[in-house]
Amino acid sequence: MGAIENLSRKSGVIVGDDVLRLFQYAQEKGFAIPAINVTSSSTVVACLEAARDLKSPIVLQVSQGGAAYFAGKGVSNDGQKASIAGGIAAAHYIRSVAPAYGVPVILHTDHCAKKLLPWLDGLLDEDERYFKLHGEPLFSSHMIDLSEEPVDYNIETTAAYLKRAAPMKQWLEMEIGITGGEEDGVNNEDVDNNSLYTQPEDILAIHNALAAISPYFSIAAGFGNVHGVYKPGNVKLHPELLKKHQAYVKENTGSSKDKPVFFVFHGGSGSSKEEYKEAIGYGVVKVNLDTDMQYAYMSGIRDYVLNKKDYLLTMVGNPDGEDKPNKKFFDPRVWVREGEKTMIKRVQVALEDFNTAGQL
Known part of the structure; x- marks a missing residue:
């Protein structure tokens, strides 16, 4: 029996109790779901194809900048209009x-x-609006990142947003403890190292505040995570902190669960398989990947252009003859597909690394 047996909706976008059941199953079986930032229909289908072929669930996520890109770079983003429109378009x-x-x-x-x-x-x-029409929200979940703000403000504001999401049974992911480095919309390259490690007291305070509202939430805790990609050894991760957080919450809430918190691993690109496995063992159910995927997608297109450059310089004329057409080489459906192929392979590596493959 796999994860899919626990879900009321077996394929497509899941919401509410299905999201909760999937994360519960992930904790029980010791796997995490890759969360891939998508910026186009092409990156979406690459992720879906990878998940299908390895019989795995997947998280598809859009950043504020990625959502704006979905709307088109030529659209003004004053008042977040492009990011809102693009996010809605991506969701549909x-x-x-x-x-x-x-x-x-x-x-x-x-x-x-x-x-x-x-x-x-x-x-x-x-x-x-979507909920009124269909009985479920358009998005399964959202992520609010107030980790740069004072802890009290972070918790109070996150709680207010969870109260809004709760009637729709919508999941909310929050962050406490800063993830270093740089990612779309957030730059924390110069933060003090102490800020990269979340304190157990903060995890407990968040859990108590949010659990009183809804069970549909997860916490991205800082344990030395860094966005971007760095040389091996330059990032000092301490996933064992997550084990301590779980024990602290269990002890102080009287929970019967050894892992009462759903944790999220941010800044996952460039981490080792062993680090992933250890974090998953301590209750991580979702791992964010962006930088690795961007590079994987680009590499397929790069290699195609380099290998076929003599067929891409003109519309007609190539090494096979001066009157030979090149349309089948410069057709975007050809070279974009090459990017999809290399991204598919990289997503599948993540599915294997996180023990997600075959879990359906």
Whole structure:
């Protein structure tokens, strides 16, 4: 019996109790679900194809910048209009095609810092409209990142957003403890190292505040995580801190669960397989990957252009003859597909590394 037996919706975008059941099953079976930032229909289908072929669930997420890109770089983003429109467009596209791949998909938005809250507000407006029509929100879940703000403000504001999401049974992911480095919309390259490690007291305070509202939440705790990619050894991860956090929450809440908290691993690109496995063992159910995937996608297109350069310089004329047409080489469906192929392979590596493969 696999994860899919626990879900009321077997394929396509899942919401509410299905998301909760999937994360519970992941903790029970010791796997985490890769969460891949998507920026186009092409990156979406690459992720879905990888998940389908390895019989795995997947999280597809859009960042504020990625959502704006979906709307088009030529559209003004004043007032987050492009990011809101692009996020909605991405969600409808994913909802339309995901069932064809036969796997459950969690549709998520990535980091939303304080300055980006109008983007989240706009998406929640659309979630509520969609809920009135369909009985479920447009997005499975959202992520609010107030880790740069004072802890009290972070908890109070996150709780307010969870209260808004709770009637829709919508998941909310929050962050406490800063993830270093740089990612779309967030730059924490110069933070003090002590800020990279979340304290157990903060985890307990968050858990108590949010659990009183809804069970649909997860915590991205800092244990030395860094966004981007760095040379091996330059990033000092301490996933054992997550074990201590779980024990602290269990002890102070009287929970019967050894892992009462759903943790999320941010800054996952460039980490070792052993680090992933250790973190998953301590209750991580979702691992964010972006930088690795961007490079994988680009590498397929790069290699194609380098290998076929003599067929891409003109519309007609190549080493096979001066009158030979080159359309079949410069057709975007050809070279974009090469990027999809290399991204598919990289997503599948993640599915294997996180023990997600075959879990359906």
